[in-house]
Amino acid sequence: MDYFLTEKQKVIVELARRIAEEKIAPVVSKYDISGEFPWEIMKICAQTDMFRVFIPEEYGGLGGGVFEMALVTEELSKVCGGIALGYAATGLGAMPIILFGNEEQKKEYLSRVAEGTICAFALTESEAGSDASNMKTTAEKDGGYYVLNGTKQWITNGGEADIYTVIAMTDKSKGSRGATAFIVEKGTPGFSFGVKEDKMGIRGSTTRELIFENCRVHKNQILARPGFGYIVALKTLDRTRPGVAAQAVGIAQGALNACLKYTKEREQFGKSIASFQVIQHMLADMAMKIEAARSLVYCTARMIDSGADDISRESAMCKCFASDMAMEVTTDAVQIFGGYGYMRDYPVEKMMRDAKITQIYEGTNQIQRNVIASTLWKK
Amino acid sequence: MNIIVCMKQVPDTNEVKIDKKTNTLMRQGVRSIINPYDLHAIEEALRLREKMGGKVTVISMGPLQVIESLKEAVSMGVDEVILLSDRAFAGADTLATSYTLSRAIDKIGNVDLILCGKQAIDGDTAQVGPGIAEHLDIAHVTYVEKIIDIDEKEITVKRLVDDGYQIIKAELPVLLTVLKEINEPRLPSIRGILRSREMDDIPVWTADDLDIDRNLIGLNGSPTQVISVDTPQLDVEARIFEGDYQTQVDCLLKALMEQKVL
Numbered sequence: 001m002d003y004f005l006t007e008k009q010k011v012i013v014e015l016a017r018r019i020a021e022e023k024i025a026p027v028v029s030k031y032d033i034s035g036e037f038p039w040e041i042m043k044i045c046a047q048t049d050m051f052r053v054f055i056p057e058e059y060g061g062l063g064g065g066v067f068e069m070a071l072v073t074e075e076l077s078k079v080c081g082g083i084a085l086g087y088a089a090t091g092l093g094a095m096p097i098i099l100f101g102n103e104e105q106k107k108e109y110l111s112r113v114a115e116g117t118i119c120a121f122a123l124t125e126s127e128a129g130s131d132a133s134n135m136k137t138t139a140e141k142d143g144g145y146y147v148l149n150g151t152k153q154w155i156t157n158g159g160e161a162d163i164y165t166v167i168a169m170t171d172k173s174k175g176s177r178g179a180t181a182f183i184v185e186k187g188t189p190g191f192s193f194g195v196k197e198d199k200m201g202i203r204g205s206t207t208r209e210l211i212f213e214n215c216r217v218h219k220n221q222i223l224a225r226p227g228f229g230y231i232v233a234l235k236t237l238d239r240t241r242p243g244v245a246a247q248a249v250g251i252a253q254g255a256l257n258a259c260l261k262y263t264k265e266r267e268q269f270g271k272s273i274a275s276f277q278v279i280q281h282m283l284a285d286m287a288m289k290i291e292a293a294r295s296l297v298y299c300t301a302r303m304i305d306s307g308a309d310d311i312s313r314e315s316a317m318c319k320c321f322a323s324d325m326a327m328e329v330t331t332d333a334v335q336i337f338g339g340y341g342y343m344r345d346y347p348v349e350k351m352m353r354d355a356k357i358t359q360i361y362e363g364t365n366q367i368q369r370n371v372i373a374s375t376l377w378k379k
Numbered sequence: 380m381n382i383i384v385c386m387k388q389v390p391d392t393n394e395v396k397i398d399k400k401t402n403t404l405m406r407q408g409v410r411s412i413i414n415p416y417d418l419h420a421i422e423e424a425l426r427l428r429e430k431m432g433g434k435v436t437v438i439s440m441g442p443l444q445v446i447e448s449l450k451e452a453v454s455m456g457v458d459e460v461i462l463l464s465d466r467a468f469a470g471a472d473t474l475a476t477s478y479t480l481s482r483a484i485d486k487i488g489n490v491d492l493i494l495c496g497k498q499a500i501d502g503d504t505a506q507v508g509p510g511i512a513e514h515l516d517i518a519h520v521t522y523v524e525k526i527i528d529i530d531e532k533e534i535t536v537k538r539l540v541d542d543g544y545q546i547i548k549a550e551l552p553v554l555l556t557v558l559k560e561i562n563e564p565r566l567p568s569i570r571g572i573l574r575s576r577e578m579d580d581i582p583v584w585t586a587d588d589l590d591i592d593r594n595l596i597g598l599n600g601s602p603t604q605v606i607s608v609d610t611p612q613l614d615v616e617a618r619i620f621e622g623d624y625q626t627q628v629d630c631l632l633k634a635l636m637e638q639k640v641l
């Protein structure tokens with residue numbers, strides 16, 4: 001499919017592909033085993049300007065948006081969905097500042113993101129997953145400061161990132177209107193890191209607890225206004241879900257690519273398994289589903305970048321569709337590889353493990369379907 | 380720090396084909412790349428600039444198609460590139476090549492450091508770097524594996540030799556030829572690629588642009604004459620001994636004694 005990318009977008013895609021093939025491919029299994037944060041790759045992403053693509057020009061960026069971020073994420077994910085997440089979650093952590101930052105905040109933080117400073121976004125807590133309104137982390141006003149207390153759980157890039165957007169309750173009595181978004185920098189006294197999770201997949205990304213113990217954050221660090229925390233979170237996630245969807249498309253495409261190679265090489269009954277029509281049809285289905293998901297992701301990303309505001313439904317659709325697709329395609333890829341597909345020495349079992357998370361985070365696919373369904377009767 | 384990197388464009392293969400009639404390299408049909416060692420020279424120059432400030436200029440002598448390779452250098456982040464291209468430069472041997480490059484460097488002026496690759500993967504002589512330094516009457520250090528220290532006045536480098544290494548200190552300006560071990564070349568950046576695409580005014584210097592002795596350039600200035608070029612025939616017999624270790628060792632000993640090696 002020709003998506004009529006601009007010259008600049010083509011340059012971005014080609015270079016991201018080189019990073020994936022030349023720099024990430026040799027270290028995929030190293031990070032899958034160790035679970036360490038892939039700093040060497042993040043530095044390459046920084047040096048090659050990958051973090052600039054979604055930052056406005058006035059802050060040192062290249063002036064692109066969600067679409068460019070998704071293009072890079074897809075390319076990196078073709079080779080490793082885990083390593084790609086260090087990049088994509090920086091986009092997630094920076095998005096609230098892009099959307100709601102005031103001039104000083106943008107100047108201070110976005111220019112650092114453009115240079116490759118890692119970011120994170122912290123909403124989830126142990127008791128507040130799908131039901132984010134049940135959050136317990138508080139931020140109490142004390143003069144010009146807010147004092148944060150509580151623990152955020154499963155925060156991607158936790159401990160590695162320098163810049164965090166943290167949602168905390170400033171006024172419990174107001175329920176979901178009582179949450180506020182803060183920019184918190186690593187190193188702020190009272191801000192530390194807890195358990196680092198040992199995960200099924202995307203092991204080349206870090207998932208960690210953020211612990212706030214009387215952590216004083218100046219009121220200038222508030223994004224938008226006190227009480228706007230949920231709006232910040234929801235509008236951010238609406239705009240970053242195409243990133244998760246692009247990750248899913250990339251993982252699935254990586255699995256198809258591996259299958260195309262393997263089915264030509266593997267022989268049974270005296271022929272390559274690619275010569276069996278059943279296998280060909282499975283590959284055709286995979287290719288079709290991937291292209292359908294990609295089209296939906298690109299359309300959604302372009303719609304968002306055009307400035308459209310009412311995007312929750314499309315954002316939910318592209319994330320839900322692409323991640324379900326990636327789970328199907330990677331499961332079929334393991335099937336096509338047979339017993340070898342189940343072995344660590346072959347690439348597809350990891351892709352299947354990596355694909356699973358895309359159905360869970362940034363809102364589970366059940367929640368996405370709730371969102372989509374809620375729009376169906378609207379005029 | 381004013382740094383110049385000499386870059387040669389080479390065919391993308393270690394198996395250089397040679398035209399049997401003219402005994403010169405056949406370039407048609409082979410993709411051209413930046414000489415791999417020169418990528419390391421460019422990378423080292425960029426790192427020095429990041430550390431000390433200044434400017435990196437890449438120069439190359441060759442046909443107009445070298446502009447593609449110079450643009451690649453721009454996409455990695457070098458500040459300026461210059462191509463030396465003129466029919467009068469053609470047919471140059473290493474002496475004429477290094478003389479021509481030295482005249483261009485002299486024209487650029489105020490140079491602190493010149494970096495070359497250890498050798499070109501096609502010509503393979505490793506003579507051009509030292510040749511440039513001699514023409515400019517400055518010091519040079521070959522086979523540099525690491526720049527240990529550098530300031531505005533002098534440089535300390537680690538130089539690899541057959542049986543170990545040397546630590547060498549030199550006054551600037553100096554010319555270094557670098558090994559692959561010195562660094563890992565970076566990928567281009569998006570901004571670099573965009574800048575290189577917009578660049579349609581890459582300076583091309585001809586003999587007229589240089590203060591140069593025409594008798595010392597191109598074919599005229601090249602005392603080396605290629606009489607014949609042969610591909611060495613590898614005439615090696617390989618035998619594989621099988622069985623357990625003891626049997627293999629016995630066979631090997633027997634074979635070595637038969638050959639009168641032992």
Ligand SMILES: Cc1cc2nc3c(=O)[nH]c(=O)nc-3n(C[C@H](O)[C@H](O)[C@H](O)COP(=O)(O)OP(=O)(O)OC[C@H]3O[C@@H](n4cnc5c(N)ncnc54)[C@H](O)[C@@H]3O)c2cc1C
Nearest residue numbers: 121122123124129130131154155156207361362363364366
């Ligand atoms: C690897 C990883 C990285 C993450 N990174 C981040 C991060 O960077 N920042 C961050 O803030 N969070 C992050 N999260 C948290 C993630 O967004 C949540 O896990 C997710 O929103 C789901 O919450 P939960 O796990 O508590 O599941 P629950 O909310 O406990 O859901 C359990 C099950 O119930 C279903 N369910 C719940 N409510 C409903 C309903 N109303 N209708 C139908 N079904 C429902 C869910 O779909 C799910 O199947 C991360 C999680 C993981 C695993």
Ligand SMILES: Cc1cc2nc3c(=O)[nH]c(=O)nc-3n(C[C@H](O)[C@H](O)[C@H](O)COP(=O)(O)OP(=O)(O)OC[C@H]3O[C@@H](n4cnc5c(N)ncnc54)[C@H](O)[C@@H]3O)c2cc1C
Nearest residue numbers: 385440470472473476495496498499502503504505506507
């Ligand atoms: C006997 C002989 C005859 C030759 N005859 C011809 C001929 O008739 N026609 C012809 O086209 N070629 C000819 N050549 C090739 C040409 O002389 C060499 O390619 C050229 O002088 C560079 O030498 P080299 O390739 O050995 O480079 P090396 O000395 O191995 O290169 C070392 C470094 O010098 C620098 N460098 C080398 N060449 C250049 C350059 N052109 N521009 C910028 N930097 C450079 C690079 O940094 C490189 O890494 C001949 C070569 C030999 C050995």
